[in-house]
Amino acid sequence: MADSSEFERYFKVIRDIQRAVHTQTRVREVLDIVVTKSTEILNAKGALIRILNNDTNQFEVRAACGLGNRYLHKGPVTTEKLIADPSNLHTVIVITDIWNAPRVEYPQQVWDEGIRMLLDVPLAIEDQLVGLIRIYLENKREFADSELDFIVTVAEECAGIIERVRLLERQQANFTHLATHVDKMSSLGRMAAGVAHEINNPLAGILLYSSNMRKKVPPDGPLAQGLQIIINETQRCKTIIQGLLDFSRDTEPNKAAADINDIMVSALGIADNEFKLKHVHIDKQLSKTMIQTLLDKNQILQVFLNILLNALQAVEENGRITVRSKLDDKHKQVVVEVEDNGCGISPNDIPKIFDPFFSTKSNGTGLGLAVSYGIIKNHEGNIQAYSEVGKGTRFVVEVPVLTKSSPGEESYETHSHSCH
């Protein structure tokens, strides 16, 4: 039986570990304290912590003390040999017969280190083995329940730390990804606006002179033909720049209550001719219980058209495009999906498809999906693509259900002007 001074010693170790958790930022430093303190209090030769690396599925040494380098440099341990029995996840495994224990992978080296007894303490998070503390002792001895309890408590503490750190790492990775994306998008947007203005001015000169000269040359001659090409190509540049400006514009969408199904129906109507030319079958599965939400009809129409035309280009003759919509009550959003059975997008390309200027089409500007992305983000929604090469692609657009107009939202009166 452990006396009160022993409990005090255990308590101090636990307290030290707890303090480390609160003051140390890196998990490695905490684990170092765990191995050092455990070795010390159990009067052991040393201790080792192995953590499961999810990428390689191997248990790798993360902290050690009291052990020779020769032993430590033995490779990582595979999962199979450690999980002999899942019911052992919350108990200490005592190994006294080093030569015949299946859990000991390098008995010779262990013996050479002067070790005669091992304690294995699994580190578990919700019945998942994530690591292992192994304690090495030079002399065989009995362990009191209080000592084993202490070791289990330390292990639980360790598992908790690992879980927290993993969660933090995941959140940080998500955040970093998002931050880079946002930054990339906004700096490109600023650049786009600047470039658009700088290029539109010289284009204005080109278009005025060429349209003027076009009328002065013989109408059917080679000069007229060449000038017409200059005029057409200049106007093509204007369209590309317009796309860039649409992409970079951070003005709020002009929202009004609308049924997203109606917008999809308009988009399908506009693209109808193209579908018919390619004999593409459209499968419409629009929700019968759709409600109205605040949307910029023109912008959402543009998004749907972009996605539909991409789908159209992805499918073969007689291909199939399925359009679905639903009301997601739980997340208070409307969801629209466009699925095709076309060529699919390669996993390498998937992360880039919403980047401006990324295109796999020879004549694409690479702005359609970038603009769509911006529009959906301005609606505080989400747009994502899921694809499998050879099977098809599914685009999912989610927009929150909003019912009240936010203050300060102003609806622009559209004036007609002659520049188109």
Next chain:
Amino acid sequence: MKPIRILVIDDESVICDACELVLTEKGHRVDRCVTGRTGLHAIQQEEYEIILLDMKLPDIDGMEILQTVCRKTPVPRIIVMTGYSTMANAVQAMKLGAVDYLAKPFTEDELFSAIEKALARH
């Protein structure tokens, strides 16, 4: 179209040149300014039927020129030209008193029809 007096205010001389060429060929009299300040001065000195105004000038903002000019009576017909072809810009310019809006680049026909439309307004 009967000959009229037109002022072009744009800091890009290639645009002034081009507008001057296509408009003088139609018989109009064209003056040109490459800064907002000289443009404002010209408007005070002369009567123009049409002013073609670039929105981005090095010294004075196009919107500011619009505000100043539109206080004049009679209000000259101003057609705004800009490289940022956004609807919000157009709406703002119209609210300040511009009669029309040309998104750069534009053809000479687009320029002519904008001018004709502007003249028909009064």
